[in-house]
Amino acid sequence: MAQMLPAGLVASAVVSASSANLGPGFDSLGLALSLTDEIVLETTHSGLSVIVEGEGADQVPLGPDHLVVRAIECAFNALGTRAPGLVVRCRNAIPHSRGLGSSAAAVVSGLAAVNGLVAQVDCERLSTGQLIQLASEFEGHPDNAAAAVLGGAVVSWTDRTDEGPRYAAVSLRLHPDIRLYSAIPEERSLTAETRVLLPTRVSHDDAAFNVSRAALLVVALTERPDMLMAATEDVLHQPQRAPAMAASAEYLRLLRRHNVAATLSGAGPSLIALTTATELPTEAVEYGAAHGFTITEMTAGEGVRWAPGVTVPG
Numbered sequence: 001m002a003q004m005l006p007a008g009l010v011a012s013a014v015v016s017a018s019s020a021n022l023g024p025g026f027d028s029l030g031l032a033l034s035l036t037d038e039i040v041l042e043t044t045h046s047g048l049s050v051i052v053e054g055e056g057a058d059q060v061p062l063g064p065d066h067l068v069v070r071a072i073e074c075a076f077n078a079l080g081t082r083a084p085g086l087v088v089r090c091r092n093a094i095p096h097s098r099g100l101g102s103s104a105a106a107v108v109s110g111l112a113a114v115n116g117l118v119a120q121v122d123c124e125r126l127s128t129g130q131l132i133q134l135a136s137e138f139e140g141h142p143d144n145a146a147a148a149v150l151g152g153a154v155v156s157w158t159d160r161t162d163e164g165p166r167y168a169a170v171s172l173r174l175h176p177d178i179r180l181y182s183a184i185p186e187e188r189s190l191t192a193e194t195r196v197l198l199p200t201r202v203s204h205d206d207a208a209f210n211v212s213r214a215a216l217l218v219v220a221l222t223e224r225p226d227m228l229m230a231a232t233e234d235v236l237h238q239p240q241r242a243p244a245m246a247a248s249a250e251y252l253r254l255l256r257r258h259n260v261a262a263t264l265s266g267a268g269p270s271l272i273a274l275t276t277a278t279e280l281p282t283e284a285v286e287y288g289a290a291h292g293f294t295i296t297e298m299t300a301g302e303g304v305r306w307a308p309g310v311t312v313p314g
Helices: 067-079 102-118 128-139 143-150 191-195 204-222 225-231 238-244 246-257 282-290
Strands: 010-020 029-044 047-054 085-092 153-161 164-172 179-185 261-264 271-275 293-298 305-308
Touching: 010 102, 010 143, 029 102, 029 143, 029 179, 029 204, 029 293, 047 067, 067 085, 067 102, 067 128, 085 102, 102 128, 102 143, 102 305, 128 143, 128 153, 128 164, 143 153, 143 164, 153 204, 164 204, 179 246, 204 225, 225 261, 225 271, 238 246, 238 261, 246 261, 246 271, 246 282, 282 293
Parallel strands: 047 085
Antiparallel strands: 010 029, 010 305, 029 085, 029 153, 153 164, 179 271, 179 293, 261 271
């Protein structure tokens, strides 16, 4: 029988945005970004109340279908716990449907906040590995989920087992000279809509190209940032997605013509640029602003932070 949590417990979690793929690392490489969502979770005597501020406030369901609530229920099931009622307060800064890991952040925040609740009673918590596994099950791939859980740059992978996919990840030490810039358009895009543009089969030549670039990208991110331009080349998903986001594709070409190692962020339409320069080229900044992109310098995001109460570490 599930352990019932008492009313009056409060917990919070803060989770970072993320950029997946980074060019050639399709569904495997990810990078957390210094843009965060926060949730505060409170157990009550009955009912469910979902309160959303910021991004997506007028667009997401405010009931059991809310992604954070679904993740909370998943965590309860995994831990064998329940709550008689819940108040879920979400403060969102990560733009939705822009390729910045908003759905992974929602799932990870819900899972982690439950850790903050059960830490206050005699109950097992979700491990880091369980957070990655459960969040990746929602996503169907581990790149954004692993980055949101671990922070920084990550390499993730999927093992095929008789019990279903098993997800795992390891952290990379991002080279300190690498600077990060996001370019976020007003345009929205859904991963499910752009993934159907990808072919079900690829040639050996294209597969070998991307394998070599993904391997090189690990070296570039950790030891040789001078190799970022070559390391971020891709032939498996960005060219195929370009027709669905013409403005992003054109801006990506312009940035790379200026020797900026830019890629689609996840499935787009946002871009992420990795560079050792102290600023982006003036022409690239002006073009982005003129075409509706908000350009922001960021740092690598931290791993998910959760705590009893409303204050999180860091």
